[in-house]
Amino acid sequence: MLKGKVAIVTGGTRGIGFEVVRKYLANGAKVVLFGSRQETVDAALKKLKEENGAWEAEGKCPKLTDAAQVERAVLEVKEKYGRIDILVNNAGISQSTPLYSYTAEEFDRVIDLNVKAVFYAILPAAAVMKEQGGGCIINTSSMVSISGQAAGVGYPTSKFAVNGLTISLARELGKDNIRVNAVAPGVTKTDMVAALPKEVVERISKGIPLQRAGEPEEVANAFLYLASDLASYVTGEILSVDGASRA
Ligand code: NAD
Numbered sequence: 001m002l003k004g005k006v007a008i009v010t011g012g013t014r015g016i017g018f019e020v021v022r023k024y025l026a027n028g029a030k031v032v033l034f035g036s037r038q039e040t041v042d043a044a045l046k047k048l049k050e051e052n053g054a055w056e057a058e059g060k061c062p063k064l065t066d067a068a069q070v071e072r073a074v075l076e077v078k079e080k081y082g083r084i085d086i087l088v089n090n091a092g093i094s095q096s097t098p099l100y101s102y103t104a105e106e107f108d109r110v111i112d113l114n115v116k117a118v119f120y121a122i123l124p125a126a127a128v129m130k131e132q133g134g135g136c137i138i139n140t141s142s143m144v145s146i147s148g149q150a151a152g153v154g155y156p157t158s159k160f161a162v163n164g165l166t167i168s169l170a171r172e173l174g175k176d177n178i179r180v181n182a183v184a185p186g187v188t189k190t191d192m193v194a195a196l197p198k199e200v201v202e203r204i205s206k207g208i209p210l211q212r213a214g215e216p217e218e219v220a221n222a223f224l225y226l227a228s229d230l231a232s233y234v235t236g237e238i239l240s241v242d243g244a245s246r247a
Contacts, residue, residue, distance in 0.1 A: 137166075
């Protein structure tokens with residue numbers, strides 16, 4: 001489905017991002033994953049090589065909250081592969097701090113990675129895509145971008161912003177043949193959810209119409225669809241993959 005395409009996936013070392021990288025490689029793309037530390041990037045690449053030695057994957061560690069570092073890393077991908085067809089902004093942090101314990105620094109930390117870093121990666125990647133005649137950007141939102149969240153207000157705020165960025169840029173960049181979409185996962189079995197109290201996860205899972213948390217691979221399938229030509233007329237969409245949790 002992605003033969004010959006070149007993709008960047010941020011936060012591609014584990015969880016949903018890692019499954020997106022696997023899915024893209026298995027469907028013929030060349031993938032550059034951006035991770036936060038060289039050790040985790042190397043471990044992810046080793047795992048992928050063991051699974052299939054023919055897959056073309058490499059990793060980089062730009063500081064995602066540093067616009068200049070991100071620009072450099074994106075342009076290195078363009079220099080090496082000649083193009084960038086897909087940008088997946090997946091790296092993100094969540095927290096559930098109650099408002100009265102919140103600090104300004106904590107709010108900034110969430111917004112810096114979940115919102116500003118998304119913008120920093122889009123800026124150089126969209127310019128490359130425009131020049132080559134098109135491309136596709138997929139951001140990672142969340143079900144809390146629809147329902148909000150009863151603690152840790154920085155996180156849902158950041159995902160509402162991701163939706164705004166996605167829908168607005170879909171409108172702005174359509175004329176350049178750049179599609180911009182987001183995937184909004186529900187509770188998905190990754191380290192992010194493992195970090196939540198068990199009773200919270202159980203309570204949320206019971207309330208999901210499909211009665212269970214999602215698997216990272218089920219979320220990655222949506223990233224595959226949106227990156228593929230099957231979604232050639234889909235842009236400005238926030239695609240929920242959440243077992244109808246938001247309903
Ligand atoms: P995860 O914690 O397993 O993975 C997060 C990824 O982001 C990792 O690859 C990590 O290295 C990267 N990352 C974190 N901080 C970083 C930093 N400062 N710089 C660079 N990379 C950094 O979580 P996940 O569940 O796979 O989350 C992936 C995305 O999905 C996030 O944007 C998250 O908000 C979103 N999401 C997850 C869930 C869920 O239930 N797991 C639900 C909705 C949305």
